[in-house]
Amino acid sequence: MSHDGPLRAIRLLRIGAVPQALVADLAARVSVVTALPCRAGGAAGIEPVPLAARAQVDADRLLEALERLPRERGTVTAAVTAADMGSPIFTHHFGRARHGGHALVISLARMTPVFYGLPEDRDLMLRRASLELLHELGHVWGLGHCRDNGCIMRFVPSVEGIDNRGTTFCAACAASVPLPAALAPR
Ligand SMILES: [Zn+2]
Ligand SMILES: [Zn+2]
Numbered sequence: 293m294s295h296d297g298p299l300r301a302i303r304l305l306r307i308g309a310v311p312q313a314l315v316a317d318l319a320a321r322v323s324v325v326t327a328l329p330c331r332a333g334g335a336a337g338i339e340p341v342p343l344a345a346r347a348q349v350d351a352d353r354l355l356e357a358l359e360r361l362p363r364e365r366g367t368v369t370a371a372v373t374a375a376d377m378g379s380p381i382f383t384h385h386f387g388r389a390r391h392g393g394h395a396l397v398i399s400l401a402r403m404t405p406v407f408y409g410l411p412e413d414r415d416l417m418l419r420r421a422s423l424e425l426l427h428e429l430g431h432v433w434g435l436g437h438c439r440d441n442g443c444i445m446r447f448v449p450s451v452e453g454i455d456n457r458g459t460t461f462c463a464a465c466a467a468s469v470p471l472p473a474a475l476a477p478r
Contacts, residue, residue: 300328386398
């Protein structure tokens with residue numbers, strides 16, 4: 293890896309009004325999906341910046357603030373927000389991360405079926421959130437988007453895309469990043 297050795301753990305923080313019990317459940321799910329230990333931390337202590345003229349917070353500013361937080365060697369700072377995230381050139385972001393960075397952020401706003409007028413489904417929301425976190429972790433590892441629909445690195449504009457794309461890395465993507473052994477394609 294480009295920065296400080298292999299990734300050993302993920303620290304999951306919350307931004308704004310996300311129940312700590314939900315963060316804990318998400319951390320448990322992320323540990324399974326990423327095959328890396330994910331610890332639920334507390335509040336990130338970051339105040340989201342609203343996007344001008346939109347009922348959204350600025351995903352890029354959030355990510356910048358997360359990148360500045362103190363961090364243990366070999367860890368990534370992940371954060372979850374309930375606020376809808378956008379950026380000047382994108383209508384929304386399910387998640388955001390910088391290639392080779394140390395942080396990522398995901399938004400639950402468009403992962404809950406309630407956003408689409410459907411009944412609440414906490415389990416489905418947690419599934420989507422943990423898979424999106426794995427996608428952003430791929431960016432942290434330096435991966436770009438992939439055309440393989442079976443690959444977690446495929447770009448998806450809608451939540452159905454998260455539900456329908458693969459749940460781990462294709463062989464080509466996997467070969468170019470230091471994946472935990474449990475995630476290597478068989
Ligand atoms: Zn992406
Ligand atoms: Zn791929």
